[in-house]
Amino acid sequence: MTRATWRDVDVDGATVRVMEAGTGDPLLFLHGWGLTPRSYAQGITRLTAAGVKVIAPCLPGFGGSAGTGWTHVSMGAYAARVARLLDVMGIEHPVFVAGHSFGGGVAIQLATDRPERVRSLTLVNTVGGAPGRRWGLTDASWLRWAVGTVGELSTTGLVRAAPSLLRDYLPNAVRRPATMLLTARLALTASLAGQVEALVAQGTPVLFIWSDSDRIVAPGALADVVTSLPAEVIEGRHGWLLTEPEDFATLMRNALVVHAMLERKRRGRAVVLPRGASLADLIPAERRTAARRPDEPAPAPGRMHR
Numbered sequence: 001m002t003r004a005t006w007r008d009v010d011v012d013g014a015t016v017r018v019m020e021a022g023t024g025d026p027l028l029f030l031h032g033w034g035l036t037p038r039s040y041a042q043g044i045t046r047l048t049a050a051g052v053k054v055i056a057p058c059l060p061g062f063g064g065s066a067g068t069g070w071t072h073v074s075m076g077a078y079a080a081r082v083a084r085l086l087d088v089m090g091i092e093h094p095v096f097v098a099g100h101s102f103g104g105g106v107a108i109q110l111a112t113d114r115p116e117r118v119r120s121l122t123l124v125n126t127v128g129g130a131p132g133r134r135w136g137l138t139d140a141s142w143l144r145w146a147v148g149t150v151g152e153l154s155t156t157g158l159v160r161a162a163p164s165l166l167r168d169y170l171p172n173a174v175r176r177p178a179t180m181l182l183t184a185r186l187a188l189t190a191s192l193a194g195q196v197e198a199l200v201a202q203g204t205p206v207l208f209i210w211s212d213s214d215r216i217v218a219p220g221a222l223a224d225v226v227t228s229l230p231a232e233v234i235e236g237r238h239g240w241l242l243t244e245p246e247d248f249a250t251l252m253r254n255a256l257v258v259h260a261m262l263e264r265k266r267r268g269r270a271v272v273l274p275r276g277a278s279l280a281d282l283i284p285a286e287r288r289t290a291a292r293r294p295d296e297p298a299p300a301p302g303r304m305h306r
Contacts, residue, residue: 002048004041008064009057011084017064018085019056022048026095027256029056030082030103032239033127033187034180036063036168039242040100046249050256052096057085059106061179062172073182075190079109083117094119096256100241101125101217102183105190111204112195120205120259122252125238128192129220193221200227205262207255211236228262 004021019037021044029044031037037044037056044054060081061067068077086095096119099107104126111118173180200206208231210219216238223231232251234240241248 002045004037004045004054009085009088011081011088014060014066014081015064016060016066016081016085017058018089019044019054019058021045021054021056022051023053024048024051025053026091026093027052027054028082028086028095028097028107029054030097030099030106031056031059031062032101032103033183034062034169034172036172038063039168040245040248043241043245043248043252046245047252049249050253052256055086055089055091055095057082059103061176061183063168067176067179070178070182073179073186075105075109075186075192076113078106079113082106082110083114086117096120096122096259098122098124098252098255099126101238102127102187104128105187105192108192108195108199111199115199115202115204118204119263120207120256121199122207122209122255122259124209124241125211125214125217126208126222127187127217128190128196129218129222130189130191187217191221193225196222196225196227200225205229205259207232207259209234209251209255211238211240214238229258 002022004019006017006019009016009018017036019041027047029037029040031040036058040056044056047054058065060078061073068074068081094117097107097110099105099121101124104123105128107118107121107123108126108128111121196206206225206227207229208219208222208225208227210231210233212233212235214237232255234247234251236244
């Protein structure tokens with residue numbers, strides 16, 4: 001299994017802490033709120049077996065990366081920093097982009113502001129569906145959101161995620177409490193469904209992955225966005241990537257294959273599939289469900305168990 005390495009990159013005078021692993025086509029991975037790429041290291045290193053080079057920066061204000069300043073905490077500012085990181089690193093071609101939770105929102109903004117930088121989007125339990133009074137995060141008070149966060153992990157899950165929480169979340173909260181609060185508010189209020197619809201309309205491959213027992217982020221308006229592929233609905237909670245790295249790597253590898261073929265189709269190149277098969281069928285049955293809204297009950301067979 002490939003080992004991850006770390007380095008500091010100067011981006012227009014601001015330090016960005018970056019984790020890298022593997023070789024091949026670049027995949028940009030953007031972490032969730034309050035964490036750093038280190039929390040996802042086991043999944044990321046497994047993912048490199050797909051022949052990709054994972055570039056996973058600590059977002060501004062987290063894990064040693066310089067912040068954007070209290071008055072510039074926005075999806076646009078975060079996406080701009082990430083885009084400039086790719087420029088400074090000399091990444092010439094568009095990259096696969098994957099984002100979890102808050103990182104998914106930054107990924108959407110990056111694709112909106114710098115579309116020439118993004119090859120495809122894989123959005124795992126992403127923020128951006130608010131304000132949605134029925135589905136989105138703003139239908140809940142801060143208190144309800146906090147209660148959901150506490151109840152997110154089972155006892156077993158809490159034990160397995162404890163190292164990540166102690167290593168990443170607590171230091172971020174102690175060193176940058178204002179950043180934590182401001183980015184939490186941003187996550188609660190981000191409304192990005194219109195931007196995703198525009199990205200889909202212009203041909204950007206987008207795959208949503210939702211968890212059926214997520215107590216932190218609801219799909220909100222994003223549940224109504226129609227993409228080329230049905231949303232993947234897996235059995236698990238918001239942080240399943242942290243405790244199930246093998247499942248995370250497998251699902252991501254499948255997504256990259258499908259996105260590469262969608263890209264080939266968009267460019268008018270031949271896509272060879274078994275007779276009667278669709279692109280969605282390239283994701284193994286045990287890793288996917290039929291197209292449905294994330295709030296609908298999942299069928300019993302073929303679900304991923306956590």
